[in-house]
Amino acid sequence: MRTTSTLKILINSFALLAILFSYSCKTGLQNGNTNSGWNQADLIISNIIVPKFQDRTFNVMDYGAKADAEFNNSEAFKKAIAACNESGGGKVLVPSGKYLTGPIHLKSNVNFHVEEGAEILFTKDKSAYLPMVHTSYEGMELMNYSPLIYAYGQKNIAVTGKGVFNGQANNENWWNWVGKDEYGYKEGMPKQTDEENLPRLRKMIADGVPIKDRKFGEGYLLRPTFFEPFECENILVQGVTFTNAPFWILHPIKSNNITIDGVTVRSHGPNNDGCDPEYSKNVHIKNSIFDTGDDCIAIKSGRNNDGRRVGIPSENIVIENCEMADGHGGVVMGSEISAGVRNVFVRNCRMDSPNLDRAIRIKTNTIRGGFVENIYVKDIIVGQVKEAVLKINTHYGIYDNQEGDYIPSIKNIFLENVTVENGGEYGILIKGREQDPVKNIVLKNVSIKTTKTPVKIENCEPIKFINTTINGQEF
Incomplete structure (x- = not known):
């Protein structure tokens, strides 16, 4: 009886979590208020x-x-x-x-x-x-x-x-x-x-x-x-x-x-790669150091037909109080992402190395497909990166023939209280798809002190900037 009762409580908690996520993504991300979203990060941790x-x-x-x-x-x-x-x-x-x-x-x-x-x-x-x-x-x-x-x-x-x-x-x-x-x-x-x-x-x-x-x-x-x-x-x-x-x-x-x-x-x-949760949920990564030959943390959900066959998104992932040094990306979603990723929270982390290519990265293409949604990033210090602070690429491909029929969906990406000394080549680099542009990107209290190209975007709805400066210019 006790086991059944506990199971019901857990089921109800995660049902509530799903409802609140939906609400926060429709309202909070659009108006810059992410408090309800961050409350869900704490709820995820408490339920693990x-x-x-x-x-x-x-x-x-x-x-x-x-x-x-x-x-x-x-x-x-x-x-x-x-x-x-x-x-x-x-x-x-x-x-x-x-x-x-x-x-x-x-x-x-x-x-x-x-x-x-x-x-x-x-x-x-x-x-x-x-x-x-x-x-x-x-x-x-x-x-x-x-x-x-x-x-x-x-x-x-x-x-x-x-x-x-x-x-x-x-x-x-x-x-x-x-x-x-x-x-x-x-x-x-x-x-x-x-x-x-x-x-x-x-x-x-x-x-x-x-x-x-x-x-x-x-x-x-x-x-x-x-x-x-x-x-x-x-x-x-x-x-x-x-x-x-x-x-x-x-x-x-x-x-x-x-x-x-x-x-x-x-x-x-x-x-x-340092840590690759795949088809996994309710993940808490904290107080850790990643100094790697590839992505520091890369959240995955299967490649191409295998990912679609399994069909289990990676979700409810909280990353906090970590350090990222060398690597292709600090926190990454993809490229094996065919079953999708959602509800990822990154807070109180430091990313800093001349050999760190990007801070936050999303990578897929129309063979991988998949979706990425509800990504919250807060209180991040970036010393330096080579290419970009935020990179979203739906044309990713290190092999030939990377074009297919599975248009990726990427939406609800929120960066808040992010301080960057050297943003490398680009502050924000986004390459979406005309059939389904990247949606609902919000930057709040973001400061990128130096970068060669502040913003370069293609097939992305207008980014909402709130109290954000790049190269000393307010956006």
Whole structure:
């Protein structure tokens, strides 16, 4: 009875949330008053379930672990996690030291806790990441190498502590597969864009091949993600550091109730996005540092036909008190965005690096399609960016043939109390579509001290400027 009552309360809360979002987007964004919207950010946070664990500790040393950076601890970690799970949950403790391992598969009610001074070194032996698991690559589901830390269909899981997860990716391990000289690729080497790799996966999806038959893994060159909870609930990542990632770093997919708190991501390899919630909802990212080789935070919802097949938008995402350094974008929506993104809140963040391309970015095209709506950005300090403070691009494409029949919809984007020292090439850069122009962009109390081109827009309804100055000129 209590469970049913709680469920009804949650359902009613989120129904109310949807109504209030609709109201705030019709009225608040248009007149510059976003208080009702920001109240919803607090409601989202209050409704997120943060996992709690039994007061029991399972020390990996008791299961045969060795902290010598040479012994493979895969079996010891597996046994400790299984014992913790089977007993009803608790903490799997990794003491100070260096631990070599294969992939770590989390189970329900397990907090994998890595103490300060502990470093997990993921093996360079790619066979260790087999057998294949159900995972995703650039917004496309497939059977592939296991992510370095993986959970499938689990509930109440955590990775915590002050330790380091080192993927050991570099120009000789994983990165050279991308096929770029700066990542160790040399002419004649195989690469992920060869016909049997990414093009084969894209064709399978276009042809409607079932996921179980999209088999890659050994002999193919699609890199694994670092931390991937897949169809999980109640997830906590707290305090730890991730470095030297093969591919995307924090990738909750089809998951609910996600808290990322006090995490440091420093990884400069190809496609080293810091955090990519995909088909996920009720996400709280706070107090974290992102210094990456790609987007710092990129909110996604599947690529092309696969995204439309799944049809789960990413929504109710709050990002606060974070620092963004190097990266292609600070907070980004896309480009794998075919199922849509809505209700994203970014506040009290600092973005600053000569190697940070944009602060806020939305990217899609008419093959990806999708929608982006209800994006609130407030109390942001930007030191410098290369290209733009706000960039919206509905013509995004790094591959050929990016034109299709799925016109993106982008509306209700609000920036408030944003201070920028150096806005780079553009203050605001928007390239929409004539069939469905970008709608309802509001800038309030925004100051961009220097930029080469204040505003460049195409196929966008007139931006509403409230107390906004660019290059000392009021707009």
